Amino acid sequence: MEKFIYLFRGGEDNSANPEKMAKNMQVWGAWMQDLQQKGILAGGEALKPTGKQVNGIKKVVTDGPFVEAKELVGGILIVNAKDINEAVEISKGCPIFNSNGSVEVRPIQKMEM
Amino acid sequence: MSSEKNNDVHKIVDHLFRHEAGKMVSVLTRIFGFKNIEQAEDVVQDTILKALEAWKFGKVPDNPQAWLYRAAKNKAIDVLRRQQLKYKIDSDISYLLKSEYTLAPALNEMFTENEIKDSQLRMMFACCNASFTQEVQITLMLKTLCGLSVKEIGKAFLSNEETIQKRIYRTREKIREENITLDYPGADAMTQRTDAVLKTLYLLFNEGYHSSHPEKLIREDLCEEAMRLCLLLIENPKTNLPQTNALLALMCYHVSRFGARLDDKGLIILLKDQNRNQWNKFLIEKGNEYLSYSAVGNVVHDFHLEASIASIYANATSYENTNWKLILGMYDNLLSRTNNPMVAINRAVVLGEAEGYNKAITELEKLKTCTENCYYNTSLAEMYMKVGDKETARKIFGKALELTSSNAEIELIRRKIKMCS
């Protein structure tokens, strides 16, 4: 068993439509519940669309991130899977694809000393 | 490779394993949490088996300790990554174990010298938790800190394996039910808990010193372990109390006579007959040193008195030149604080030397509760011998003979009986 992160990007911004938002959350909730029961889910967070950025050695603080909607990370999930291919397969159940979003699948780095 | 060299390697390796097992169990229990102590012990067991396999045929690495620690660390990381621990981790570093950013570095830190000492200290307090009986406390210490097996503990206590094993199972349950952790006691409880640890260490020491265990090495090991753990307490300001130093002094004085206690046939030589040239002068000096460190503050602890008494014996040039009066005064003080019959008996022996044996006999015969104690009877018999009443002496030695199962003691008493014929 290895751990992977999903970085969610794109999909719909339903913040203006509370009903749609609630429905969306239900669909996500159901998917995550299923993952939980299978012992796949290891954590996750949804992100608000706002934020700030701290840059470089000088630690310059800017508002942001100001990127295209489809580039903005909307949330993360941590899952357990045998390998990256399995992690990819599992990710395909994510509701974000229904609204044309994308999932970046990355393995958690095991640090050795 | 010759079998001689093999034997040497075996000895080195056995000794190493015993010492390092205790340290590693303490470290891993600190990491996994007290509830997961069984798995901590499994990882250590695993590590030692791996070492035995890899070091076969004498291929012991240059730094065996580092080898052991690295293997244990890697196995522990594996256990943590696979989340194989049975119970939720309740340790002061649990949050560091959850992220790959900090997991390996945290484990690394735990295996550094200072942290290993810290983990052992915590383990000592945990083993001596007020919820545990004295028996359980010693058993836990022997098993976790001193690396003894259930079989070896059984032998040391002249108890059977099953009893010890049951005791351990029940204790593990208690740890889980009461959520006992490896946290240090609060500042207000520190002195009290340290005293509890000292008490248990002394009992552990006596197990080694007086035990009738056939293996001399195990006995000396227990004494050595007790002293090593006491030294850990001294090295930490939290636990470096006057009585801690007094206890270490006491242990130094006792151990200084290890070389002179038995003759080459394994028979006991009493203190008055021992060759003082065989007493370890370095240890006596150490005893004197720690005794001086202990002489601070306003409170006289029992260990202060016992150590002072031991000091007078150890520093005397001969048995005859021992300052009996001074010792007697200290025993009087000690006796006023404790009901321990051994103290009363020891005092009577000293009284005999200081004020005459008839007085000592009178004192001893007042002790009605000790009549079934071997040492009581040999002391009393010895007194009768000294006043010339060989017949009574022989009778009482005869009684003493039935009260011991120690081969060495039996031999000694038989010799005495011969002298009374």
Add this chain to the structure above:
Amino acid sequence: MEKFLYLFRGGENNAHDMRDNNLSPEEMQTQMQKWMTWMKALGEKGILVGGEPLQVTGKQVTGTKKVVTDGPFIEAKEIVGGYLIVNAKNIDEAVEISKGCPVLEADGKIEVRPIQSMEM
């Protein structure tokens, strides 16, 4: 108290970057130690919630057709190298806390995002 996510980009502090940048084992150890020290301090103050470093490889699944590609193939300084979740009063405090992160001294950057509390 709110939760905030840090997304780390760039810098030489992630293990994979360390290997790519040919850091010696001692240098790697020093870097890891910096992270450990910073995170330990956060942990002791109850600020740290969690976080993980990420491998540089991965895959991307895109769109309604769920097309799978290798990735991420973007500039090294834009790849997310790791994340952390912290407790803070507000975003400005979260920003202040983030300034202690070793990724910045290696000229990387941190995206600070408030976490949406999931209320169904």
